Amino acid sequence: MGLAKRIIPCLDVDAGRVVKGVNFVNIRDAGDPVEIARRYDEQGADELTFLDITASSDARDTMVHVVEAVAGEVFIPLTVGGGIRKMEDIRRMLNAGADKVSINTAAVFNPEFVQEASQHFGSQCIVVAIDAKQVSLAGEPLRWEVFTHGGRKPTGIDAIDWAKRMVDYGAGELLVTSMDRDGTRQGFDLPLTRTISEAVNVPVIASGGVGTLEHLADGVLEGKAEAVLAASIFHFGEFTIRQAKQVMADRGIEVRW
Amino acid sequence: MKTVSIIDYGMSNLHSVSKALEHVAEKNWQVTIGQDPSRILQADKIVFPGQGAIGNCMTLLHQTGMAEVIRHSLSNKPFLGLCLGLQTLLTFSEESGGTKGFDWATGTVRRFEEPLLDPHSGERLKIPHMGWNQVYATWPHPLWKGIPQGSRFYFVHSYYVDPQDSQMIAGTTPYGNLQFASALARDNVFAVQFHPEKSQQAGLTLLKNFLEW
Numbered sequence: 487m488g489l490a491k492r493i494i495p496c497l498d499v500d501a502g503r504v505v506k507g508v509n510f511v512n513i514r515d516a517g518d519p520v521e522i523a524r525r526y527d528e529q530g531a532d533e534l535t536f537l538d539i540t541a542s543s544d545a546r547d548t549m550v551h552v553v554e555a556v557a558g559e560v561f562i563p564l565t566v567g568g569g570i571r572k573m574e575d576i577r578r579m580l581n582a583g584a585d586k587v588s589i590n591t592a593a594v595f596n597p598e599f600v601q602e603a604s605q606h607f608g609s610q611c612i613v614v615a616i617d618a619k620q621v622s623l624a625g626e627p628l629r630w631e632v633f634t635h636g637g638r639k640p641t642g643i644d645a646i647d648w649a650k651r652m653v654d655y656g657a658g659e660l661l662v663t664s665m666d667r668d669g670t671r672q673g674f675d676l677p678l679t680r681t682i683s684e685a686v687n688v689p690v691i692a693s694g695g696v697g698t699l700e701h702l703a704d705g706v707l708e709g710k711a712e713a714v715l716a717a718s719i720f721h722f723g724e725f726t727i728r729q730a731k732q733v734m735a736d737r738g739i740e741v742r743w
Numbered sequence: 744m745k746t747v748s749i750i751d752y753g754m755s756n757l758h759s760v761s762k763a764l765e766h767v768a769e770k771n772w773q774v775t776i777g778q779d780p781s782r783i784l785q786a787d788k789i790v791f792p793g794q795g796a797i798g799n800c801m802t803l804l805h806q807t808g809m810a811e812v813i814r815h816s817l818s819n820k821p822f823l824g825l826c827l828g829l830q831t832l833l834t835f836s837e838e839s840g841g842t843k844g845f846d847w848a849t850g851t852v853r854r855f856e857e858p859l860l861d862p863h864s865g866e867r868l869k870i871p872h873m874g875w876n877q878v879y880a881t882w883p884h885p886l887w888k889g890i891p892q893g894s895r896f897y898f899v900h901s902y903y904v905d906p907q908d909s910q911m912i913a914g915t916t917p918y919g920n921l922q923f924a925s926a927l928a929r930d931n932v933f934a935v936q937f938h939p940e941k942s943q944q945a946g947l948t949l950l951k952n953f954l955e956w
Contacts, residue, residue: 532874554758
C-alpha cells in the first residue's frame with residue numbers, strides 16, 4: 487500500500503459556466519461549476535482541473551469567482567489552466583483558492599516564466615501542460631513535437647526535450663496531452679506518456695483520448711502516468727469516478743476509495 | 744467567541760485553510776487570517792500553514808515578526824502546523840542550502856533519496872511525493888479521533904522530517920522503502936506533513952478535532 491494513482495476530471499469553463507454538456511442525473515444546473523465540482527467530489531475525484539476557455543478578456547475575472555466558490559465547498563486539490571500568462575494571474579488564482587495553475591502557451595513563448603513562477607510560488611503549484619503530436623513517420627523512431635493553439639501550430643520543439651527542460655525550470659508536475667488522440671476516444675498515446683514519464687522525476691498526468699475506463703488503467707500501467715485526466719467520459723454520465731477506480735483496482739492499481 | 748488565527752507571512756495560499764476551518768467551525772469560532780503579530784498572540788489557537796521553499800519561508804517569518812509569534816505560541820497554546828509548518832519546527836533542513844528551523848523538535852528535514860523505488864513493483868517513485876497517501880497513527884491522539892487507520896490524506900512535498908525522539912511521531916506514511924513521519928505531536932503542538940484542508944473528509948475531521956482539542 488502507498489501512494490494512490492489519481493483520477494482527475496477536467497471541466498471546461500466559459501465565462502463562469504461549465505460547457506461541453508455535463509450530464510448528471512438530477513442536477514439542477516448543468517452549467518454550475520460548484521454543483522458539478524461537488525458531484526465529482528462525492529464520487530471520489532482525487533483532484534479537479536478547470537480549464538478556462540473564455541475567449542474575451544473581460545469575462546476572465548469570472549474564473550476567479552468560480553475558483554473562490556468551488557474552493558469554499560470542495561476540499562480536494564484544484565488546478566486552474568487557460569490564460570495563465572503573468573505572475574499576477576497565478577497570484578490571483580492561488581489567492582482565490584486554487585492549489586495549482588497549469589501553464590501552457592505562455593511557457594512556450596517565455597520559458598523563463600515557468601522558472602520565475604516556480605521560484606516564487608514553489609514547484610508544488612506549477613503544472614506545465616504539454617500539447618504534443620507525433621511527427622515521426624512510419625518506420626522512424628518515435629518523435630513528438632510541442633504544438634500550440636489547440637494542436638494547430640507546430641513549435642519545432644521536441645516534446646521530450648521540452649518536458650525535461652520544464653522540470654529543470656521548476657515544473658512540479660507535467661500534464662501531457664496527445665493532440666493526435668484528443669477527442670478520438672481511442673485511448674492515450676501511451677508511448678508518449680511513458681517516454682516523458684520515464685524521462686523526468688516529477689509526476690506526469692496523462693490526457694487526451696480516453697474513451698473507456700480501461701484506457702485510464704492503461705495510462706497508469708503502460709503509460710506510467712501518476713494521474714489520469716478525462717473529460718467527456720465522466721461528463722456525459724457514462725461512467726462514474728467510482729466505476730473508473732474499480733476498473734483500475736481490478737487491474738492492480740492502488741486507488742483512493 | 745473563540746478565535747483561531749492562521750499565520751500569514753505572505754507566501755501561502757491561505758484561502759483553502761481558512762475555508763476548510765470555517766466549514767467545520769461551530770458558531771462560537773471566529774477564523775481569522777493573521778498578519779498582525781500582536782493580534783495573533785491573543786488568538787486561542789494557531790494554525791501555521793507553509794508552502795514553497797523553506798529558506799524563503801524562514802526569511803519571511805523573521806522579516807514579518809511571525810517567527811517570534813510562532814516561537815511563543817509553540818510553548819503555550821494549541822498549535823497546528825501544516826506541511827512547511829511542520830518542517831520549520833525541526834532543528835535543521837537540508838533544503839535551500841541548509842536552513843535553521845525553530846528547533847521545537849530536535850532533528851533534520853531530509854530530501855527523499857533518489858532513486859526511490861517501490862518495494863513491490865521495483866518501479867521508480869516520483870519526487871515530489873504528490874497525491875493521496877495513507878497515514879497510520881502511532882498512538883491515539885485527540886486529533887486522530889474518528890479517522891480510521893490508513894486513511895488517505897493529500898501530500899505534496901520533496902522533503903520529510905526525521906526527528907531524533909521517535910516518541911514525538913504521531914503518524915507515519917509509507918513511500919518507497921521509507922516509513923516517514925507524517926505527523927509529530929507533543930504537548931500543545933500537532934503538526935502534519937499533509938494538507939488536511941485538501942484531504943476531503945479525513946482532513947476536515949482532523950481540523951474539526953483541532954478546534955475541539
